[in-house]
Amino acid sequence: MEVVGIDVGFGFTKAYNGKNSIIFKSLIGDATDIQFRSFLGEEESASNLHITLNDKSYFLGNYAEQQSNIAEFTLDQEKLIENFVKILAITAAGICSDSTGPINVVTGLPVGYLKRDSRRLKEMIQGIHEITYHNIDGRDETKRVHIDKIIVIPQPIGSIFNLIFDEFGKIKDKKLALQKLGVVDIGFKTTDFSIFDHLQYIERGSSTMDTGISKCFSVFANKLRQESNVSIELYRIFKFVAAGMIKIKGKEYNITNLKKRVYTHAASAIAADLNRLWENDWDIDSIILSGGGSVELAEYLAPNIEGNVIPIPKNIDARFNNVQGYCKFGKYKWGAEKSISEKTKAKAMPPGTLAKTPEDTNASLDGKQEGAKQDNSSKGLSWLRRQN
Numbered sequence: 001m002e003v004v005g006i007d008v009g010f011g012f013t014k015a016y017n018g019k020n021s022i023i024f025k026s027l028i029g030d031a032t033d034i035q036f037r038s039f040l041g042e043e044e045s046a047s048n049l050h051i052t053l054n055d056k057s058y059f060l061g062n063y064a065e066q067q068s069n070i071a072e073f074t075l076d077q078e079k080l081i082e083n084f085v086k087i088l089a090i091t092a093a094g095i096c097s098d099s100t101g102p103i104n105v106v107t108g109l110p111v112g113y114l115k116r117d118s119r120r121l122k123e124m125i126q127g128i129h130e131i132t133y134h135n136i137d138g139r140d141e142t143k144r145v146h147i148d149k150i151i152v153i154p155q156p157i158g159s160i161f162n163l164i165f166d167e168f169g170k171i172k173d174k175k176l177a178l179q180k181l182g183v184v185d186i187g188f189k190t191t192d193f194s195i196f197d198h199l200q201y202i203e204r205g206s207s208t209m210d211t212g213i214s215k216c217f218s219v220f221a222n223k224l225r226q227e228s229n230v231s232i233e234l235y236r237i238f239k240f241v242a243a244g245m246i247k248i249k250g251k252e253y254n255i256t257n258l259k260k261r262v263y264t265h266a267a268s269a270i271a272a273d274l275n276r277l278w279e280n281d282w283d284i285d286s287i288i289l290s291g292g293g294s295v296e297l298a299e300y301l302a303p304n305i306e307g308n309v310i311p312i313p314k315n316i317d318a319r320f321n322n323v324q325g326y327c328k329f330g331k332y333k334w335g336a337e338k339s340i341s342e343k344t345k346a347k348a349m350p351p352g353t354l355a356k357t358p359e360d361t362n363a364s365l366d367g368k369q370e371g372a373k374q375d376n377s378s379k380g381l382s383w384l385r386r387q388n
Contacts, residue, residue, distance in 0.1 A: 001148075001334055002099040005158070005326030006107045006125075008088045010075055010214070011188025011235070011292060013061075014323040015092035018167055018331070022046055022095045023319065024061030026080075026088055027235055029068025031057035050134040051091050057134075060091060065236065073235050075189045075214060077110075081117050086124045094131050094143045102148035104334055106326035108155035110190050112208030118152040126150055151330065154201065156183035156194040158322030159290035161329040169331030179285035182278060182307070184270070185322065186293030187212045191270055193277050195284065205281050209273050213293035216262045217241070220255055227253060241296070263300045270297070271304035286310050292319040 007014045014023045024046040031050060049060035058064070064071045074080050089107070097103050105125070109117055125147055132142045160181055166172040178198055182205070185192040189212040195205035217234045220241070225231050228248045240246040244256035278284065287307045289298055295318050302309045312318055 002097060002101075002103045003327055003330035003334060004093055004097055004103050004105050005323040005328075005330065006089050006092055006105055007155070007158070007323040007326065008080070008085050008092075008107070009187055009292075010073070010080065010190075010212070011238075012319055013088040013092050014320055015089075015096040016320060016323045016327045017096050017098065018327055020096045020098065021320065021323075022092050023317075024049060024092075025065065025073070025235055025238075026084060027061055027064045027071055027073045028084060028087060029059040029064030029071035031059050032067060032069060034067065046095075048136045049091065050136075051087075052132040052134065053087055053090060053129065058087060060088070071233075073233075075234075077113055077117070081120055081124065085121060089125045090129045090131055090145055093125075093147065094133070094145045097145065100144070102146045104149040104151075104330055105147050106151045106153065106330040106333075108153050108158055108322060108326060110187075110208040111154050111156070111192050111194055111206045112190075114152070114154055121152055122150045149334070151333070153326070153329070154192070154194055154206065155187075155322055156185040156192045156206075156290065157196060157201070158325030158329070159183055159185060159288050160196055160199075161325030161332075162321050163288070163325075165325070165328035165332055167328065167331075169328055169333075169335050171332075176286070180281075180283055182274075182281070182284045182287040184274060184287065184289050184291075184294070184301075184305075186270070186289070186291040186297060188214050188292065191273070191291075191293070193274055195278070195281055202281075205278050207273075207277055209270075211266065211270050211273065213266075213296055216259075216266050216296075219262045220258065223255075223258060224248065224253060263297055267297050267300035267304055270301060275306055290318060290321045294318050 002017060004015055004017045009026060011026060012023055013026050015021065046061055047063065049063050051058055051060065059068045074084060093103065093105065107121065109121065127147060129145045130142060131145055132140055134140050160183060164171055164173045164177045171177055180195065180197040183192070183194045189210065191209045191211045193205065193207050193209070195202040214234055217237045220237055221232045221234060224246065228251070230248050241259065244254065244259060246253050246255060284307055287305060287309045289301065289309060289312055294312060298312050
């Protein structure tokens, strides 16, 4: 059974199956007739996304930004679930998946929306979907995307899974798995704070704040509107922020100094929320920064955080941290289930304990640990197994 991790964010949609990956802006536009194609420029699968789903055609991502008369994105959670998730998730799954049969999906939601929206998210994407990809060379490719099982987990834990599991779903960092970890997941709209103690989710220290990178982009857009009298959509600011300069009607506007001030303020606000929320969790071993926003804010944020911050590697795209972790966890869970089902002679385990699997044996996570640590890690992994 193929496992695909899918992350539909306010800024970008990502998918990963262990081999293939896809990322594109969470932007949906009307499909229009293109009178002339130059066949120059980008040829990646995410560059010219034109799909038909449920008898409706859409341009997605950069293609919608460039070609659609009306392009839509949202910072509203309700609208994201109702109007965006199905189109974006099915598109990403179809591109990423190699399977012609059923696939299993692991996805996530911000902590604050997990209880409210998990069931609806599953209902949106579960089942059999027929999607057509209209390629720029005129060829149409119709795929049958069959999503069988779905697990919805707190978004930030994907970043932990990405660190502790290898590509086969086996635990490679048992030391990290046995720690008390804090995760700061900075997305486009929201920042998620979560704590996991021996992989057990701690509700008390987990929350969602509306302090994503879009707030910084809003400040940039407002300042530029004042100076140029042009309103810039937030989703169009991404490529200009890195350069520190934007050209509007032939005139250059330098936002380097503004960016530094805005990011410093945003990082201070996030750190204040974190230090207040985790005031009683002074025994956190390590803090993980994750999410696309963390790349922009890390250098401003890390000095304001009280604790051991795990640095973001320079050679990775932090936007994929969660979705890669989703995929690895899916392989851990469903690979373990398969192994268990094949052990027909295995005896029933006592309530609250973790059934032994090859993954557990290879990782040696449950073996030779001292009393409290052993109990806590087993409870944490049992919680993981129950997710469905």
